[in-house]
Amino acid sequence: MKPFSTIAIPHRDILEGRLTMDVFAADLWEVFKDRAPEEYQDPDIFFRKTYLTSGLKNLLDIAEKRLGGKGGDPIIQLQTPFGGGKTHSLIALYHKAKELGINLIVLSGDKFPAGKNEPTLWEEIERQLEGKIENLEGMVTPGGEKLRELLQRHQPLLLLLDEIHEYVAVKALGVKVGDSNLASQTIAFLQELTGVVKTLDKTILFVSLPSSNPYRDEKSEEILQALQTILGRMEKVYTPVQDEEISHVIRRRLFSEVNEKEARNTIEEFLDYAEREKILPEGVEKVKYRERFVQSFPFQPEVIDVLYKRWGSFPTFQRTRGVLRILALIVHSLKDSKNSFIRLGDFDLKNDEIKMELIKHIGQEYNGIIAADITSRDAGAKKVDRSLGDAYSPFSFGTKSANVIFMSSFSGGPERGAGINEIKLSCADPSTPSSIVAEAVSKLKDNLFYISDVGLFFTNQPNLNRILLTKMGSIEDLKLEEKNLLTKSLTKEYFDIYIWPGNPKDISDTTRLKLVIQTNHKRCKEFLENCGERPRVYRNTLIFLCPSESERISFDNFLKKKLAWHFIEKDKTLRITDEQRKEVREKIKKAEAEVKERIRSLYRLILLPSKEGFKEIDLGIPTYGADVTIDKEVYERLRGDGEILEKLSALSLKEKYLKDRDYVKTKNILESFYKTSGEVRVIRDEVLKDSIKEGVRQGLFGVGGIENGKPVCDHFKEEFSPEIVEEEIIIRAELCLPKPIEGISDEMFQSYITKIKECDRTLDITKIEEEIAQYDLSSEQRKKLEKEARRRKDELQDIVKPKEKYHNINLKLNVPSGKLSDIVKMVNYIKSKFNQVNIRVEISTQDGEMAISEYEDKVKEAINQAGVRVEDEDVE
Structure with missing residues (x-):
């Protein structure tokens, strides 16, 4: 679309900025005195820039008809709100009279003075018509006859009276005339004037009056009503400009x-x-x-x-x-x-x-x-x-x-x-x-x-925004309120809680899991490594929760607003409306509803001790409407990610600690959980005990002690409760097998086991026979060994060469309400192991592999913790 200035072309004075108010201030007296701006003084320019409204056309026609002796209304009252075009219409009539060459009387009450030494309206009329004041001289109205004689001599005659109310109500009212005043005399004169004009066939009177009293006092209102009453006996009211x-x-x-x-x-x-x-x-x-x-x-x-x-x-x-x-x-x-x-x-x-x-x-x-x-x-x-x-x-x-x-x-x-x-x-x-x-x-x-x-x-x-900002500006320290909010958002159900500890010694050095709320990321290392003057022992029990710097400004602003709304509510000196007080209460209610979500959005970064320093986990944006404490959400997230274990599979324990060793102390395992950064985190000692108990029962490993520098298995494939003491060890399953044949030494048996392990995965009997043939055995011993090998083929397959990985997992789950997010986390872990994962109501995987221990600890455990029932399971 084109610019408006190329379609509607402004007048030059508009473009040049000659925009002083007098350009638009129509002033009849200034035109009469020949000193008005050319827009009003020059009739050609005046009419070129004046839109002839229906009202203005009508006024000009009425004036021309009456002045030509062809009848019409003798008195016309122009009445519009202030600034509604009255004076502009009188100027148009002035130029029309000049064009017709008729006599003119112009009286402008806002410019005409009143006083003992100033001419009255009737004296000014005689002066303008005769050039002198003689017959109508005096402060008292001259009477109708003298006035009629004067006006009749000068017909056709146009009388233009502008701002008469201002003259009478503001100026003449204060001028004494005997026992009366000039205002009363002027009102009497106007009554005489209207009576005279009515009798003259080529004389017309135009009077402008405001539609309402602009001075707002009782006396000027009375005068306006008096003027309207006088003119109202015979006048016609015209509105020059319709809306x-x-x-x-x-x-x-x-x-x-x-x-x-x-x-x-x-x-x-x-x-x-x-x-x-x-x-x-x-x-x-x-x-x-x-x-x-x-x-x-x-x-x-x-x-x-x-x-x-x-x-x-x-x-x-x-x-x-x-x-x-x-x-x-x-x-x-x-x-x-x-x-x-x-x-x-x-x-x-x-x-x-x-x-x-x-x-x-x-x-x-x-x-x-x-x-x-x-x-x-x-x-x-x-x-x-x-x-x-x-x-x-x-x-x-x-x-x-x-x-x-x-x-x-x-x-x-x-x-x-x-x-x-x-x-x-x-x-x-x-x-x-x-x-x-x-x-x-x-x-x-x-x-x-x-x-x-x-x-x-x-x-x-000022609205509540302004009041709010003023209150916010008076708030300097938010720390106490922030700490209070944190305290309300945390429990001690999952961790020992420490909010903004000032010194590393303030955090106990125990095996309990601890959630440390820290505002300064850089101090986490100091707290991890030290406990007062001594090094910290149980480092892997510390979990740090820190604020996200990107959320700090938003949170502080929210907190200031929340406090400010409360201050406004309590401030009885504030002069605010009931509606505003209601809004304040609503703002407080809204802020209180948001506060848990806001504090959680701020404290969202988990820093976990790891071998390389700290592993950062972002909790992300909180779930809308979730009424969960921060510590519970931290716990559930770490448990879902396998960073905290409520259960440790025996197979996982075997793979981690007995893959390259014959035995390991149970106490050392537990100590490593608590002391070594980045190790497995268990919620209590019983997690390890249950895992050992299960491993012994399944025959994945045994438990015993050290005798003469060698491991001795005391418990294998039986119910057993470990104690996690200094002398207690877990032992590789192969070392826990009984001697298969009497007369064969331990060294020979172990050599036999080693050779069997090196055989093909199928444990082909032919190859086992070839291995047996290498030993210096009697015919009877060889037959017994072959028979024993055949009998224990399946058992040896499980113990010596167990399956280590799944290449395909198919699960059908029945997921309870509210537990889907836990399953999603588990699925994401599965996806990290397989190139293709198909998810329906069921979960099926292709092209990849996962260690059985991982499946047990991270997948099955997540399913169990979520309370999800496995309706069908098929793993390969």
Whole structure:
């Protein structure tokens, strides 16, 4: 779309910025004195820039008819709200009289003095007609006959009386005339004047009166009613400018020409967009809105409505003149822009002239309010502009939305504020979705200080945002509150808990698992390695939980707000409304509901001691609505990842500690769990005891002691409860087998076992016979050994060469409600071992492998802990 300034061409004075108020201040007295601006003094320029409304045309026709002796109303009262075009109409009548060559009387009450040494209205009339004051001299009204003689001699005669109420109510009221005053005499004179004019066939009187009393005092109100009563006996009231004509008046005065075809093209393109976005005014048909837009172009209809009807309802706002002045400033400020039309959102409130034209009607305090919320670099609206992202920041939707809200906030009546659709209509750009404006408005509510808490309008009272920020600014130390929140979010069910310990000695050096909440990541190593003055022994029992630095600013801001809302609620000195107090309570309720999630979002980094330093695990974003303590979530995560074991498979124990050794002390195993960083973490000693007990029962290894420097198996393939003492060892299963044949030494038996282990996995009997043939045995011994080998083939296969890995896993699970996340973690572990994992209600794997010990510890254990029932299991 083309820039509006290439379609609607502004007058040169608008483009050049010759925008002083006197250009728009129609002044009949200045025209009469031949010293008005050329826009009013030169009749050609005046009528070229004046839109002849139906009312103005009617006035000119009535005057011409009456002055020609062809009848018509002798007295016309012009009555509109202040600034509604009365004086402009009188100037038009003045130029018409000059054109017709008739006599003129001009009295302008705002410029005409009153006093003992000043001429009265009747004296001024005689002076203007006769050039001297003789027959009508004096402070007392002259009477009807003298007045009639004077006026009749000078017919045809046009009398123009402007601002008469101001003259009588403000000036003449204070001038004494005998026992009376000049105001009373002037009212009597006007009564005589109207009576005389009625009797003269070529004389017409035009009088302008305000529609309401602008001075707001009882006496001036009485005078206005008296004047209306006098004129009301025979006058006709005319409104020079109807509301629907104001757009034409504005266009004619501000623009020299408008390309109607291009204007319609621009309007149609916008209407198509507005219709798609459903932002046309509610209850207004598209065709009607198009008609209004065509009349007001390049201004959106809402611009005229808000200025003329809302701002124009202020007693101090001169309606037509004030609207013209502001819009002239707006056009000048946008003359070099690419705007295709002018919206309320385009008002530049940073422009001092525009701003001052507005705030003089609403109060100087709004100068600071506009800066704080809309125009300064750190204003809330500017923050919203930046927060919408690079794609939308050039559109300044935050500032534009704030402009619309501000312009819609004020009127002399009850109307105030704007709805979201009105704001969209006055801000939206056809190249963007209007929803971005709604987002901007939502953010404005959280960033502006003077937008009302109960609607989209500005006030001169700080809103809860401002009060909130003031309270937040007084909060310096958040540590105590943060610690309290942490304390409420932790239990001692899973770990010994230490919150922000100041010294490593504050953490006990025991075998219990400990969750250490630390704010400084760098101190974790110090706490891990030391316990006061001595080195820490049980290092693998420490689990550190630290805050995410990326969440710190957000959390501190949330915490300050939470505390500030509580301070506001308790502050009885604050003068806030019941509605605001209700909102404060709602904010507190919301903050309390969020607090667990917020503290958990902050403390999300687990640092686990490992062989290389620390292993970092990020708990991620908390699950919405999950009522889980932080320590429980840490525990469940580490248990799900296999970092903490509630159960240790016997096979895993065998693979880890007896793969390359014949035996190992049970106490050393347990000590390594607690002391060695990165080792298996068990929740208690019983985890190891149960594992040993199961291994002995299954015959995966045996338990015994050392005799003469050699392991001696005391328990194998039987029920047994280990004690985890210094002398206790677990022993490889092969060393726990009984001698198969009497007369064969231990050395020979062990050699036999070794040779068997080197045979093919199938334990082919032929190969076993070949091995037996190598020994120097009797025929009877050889036969017994062969028989024993055959008998124990299956047993030897399990003990000597057990299966170590699964290449295929098929599981069918029945998952209870709320346990799916545990299964997902287990599935992720399976996926790390296989190249292809198919998941349905069942789990099947292909192309990969997993150690049986891993399957037992990490997969089966996760399933068991989750309380999931395995309906079918097939592993290979």
